[in-house]
Amino acid sequence: MLNKKSVRDIDVKGKKVIMRVDFNVPLDENGNISDNTRIIAALPTINYLIDQGAKLILMSHLGRPKGEANPKYSLEPVAQGLADALGKEVTFASDDIVVGESAKEATAEMKDGDVILLQNVRYRKEETKNGENFSQELASLGEIFVNDAFGTAHRAHSSTVGITQFLPAYGGLLIEKELRVMGGAIENPERPFAAILGGAKVSDKIGVINNLLEKVDSLIIGGGMAYTFLKAQGYEVGTSLLEEDKIGLAKELLHKAREKSVELLLPKDVVIAKEFKADAEHRTVSIDQIPADYMGLDIGEETQQAFKKTIEKAKTVVWNGPMGVFEMPAFAKGTRAIAEALADSDATTIIGGGDSAAAVKQLGYGDKMTHISTGGGASLELLEGKNLPGIEVLEDK
Secondary structure, three states, X not given: OOOEOEHHHOOOOOOEEEEEOOOOOOEOOOOOEOOOHHHHHHHHHHHHHHHOOOEEEEEOOOOOOOOOOOHHHOOHHHHHXXXXXXXXXXXXXXXXXXXXXXXXXXXXXXXXXXXXXXXXXXXXOHHHHOOHHHHHHHHOOOOEEEEOOHHHOOOOOOOOOHHHHOOOEEEOHHHHHHHHHHHHHHHOOOOOXXXXXXXXXXXXXXXXHHHHOOOOOEEEEOOOOHHHHHHHOOOOOOOOOOOHHHHHHHHHHHHHHHHOOOEEEOOOEEEEEOOOOOOOOEXXXXXXXXXXXXXXXXXXXXXXXHHHHHHHHOOEEEEEOOOOOOOOHHHXXXXXXXXXXXXXXXXXXXXXXXXXXXXXXXXXXXXXXXXXXXXXXXXXXXXXXXXXXXXXXXXXX
């Protein structure tokens, strides 16, 4: 997975480069971009290709228009947002069929360094089905394909995989970084190597836990998924989130951790409340004292300290999933404590996209991390040891 060619390995001067980016940005009710993080993340590759004299044709999805044209999901405001971020004109090809007259005309007249953005690739139902005709239409616009959309690399769509049947394919700088930092941490980490997993469900992370138990020195489990493990150890968890059908599996994973001599840490105390509400009355109790009508919504202070100790010793830390209901201030302290511990650490710190990335940024620790992954689902599959279809099809070194 790590030995793929990137844009640095090719000469693009004067060539039409069609590039898949992840411009799936949030828009407010007036259709304005409310967070341009994903646009900013793509700029290094875009600027690199412009500087190298490429003619750049960008494509992305936005939301879920379900395979038909829908003005609500038009990429037009994104073209403007990109133009502002680049400080240069971006031509928007507004065809509802994506590869239509305006796209063909605009690409025919391109000069070196020009930038075009195509309409939302998901306006075409063939996109998510990886339809060959649509893949070929996209490929007809360019001479080289570059994928820099790590967030969609785990999906085999026309604009990520299908197009590579017709054009030579390379990774962008963002994908190169994701593979180097995140892939490198999993393949060859500096030790001790600790992984922190949180979030709601064990079922979402079974493959990840299984794979990480082969690789890590310590595995920290918090968030909603911890209660299934605590139940597997014989604790009563009240009305906490619990996957009854996964208790047996949790027991097996605990056993596997012992067999592999992996230090597996679970909460020792938790913050509990009767209701799942921001203003619910709450208190901290030891895990053997959760009342039947209460639910755990965050890790307690003793747990925070224990988790911090393991983080302090580590040289590589990967974190995926919050420790509690971090959207509610009363139950965000555990997640904040982990973010602080990582921010203070000298280790290579990698945040695996999704909610943990949102939490780290929201709490103001974004710039203190070595790497924040741009893809939630894709980074999980990487942690799971799976091959990502959008990466596999890139040219090998």
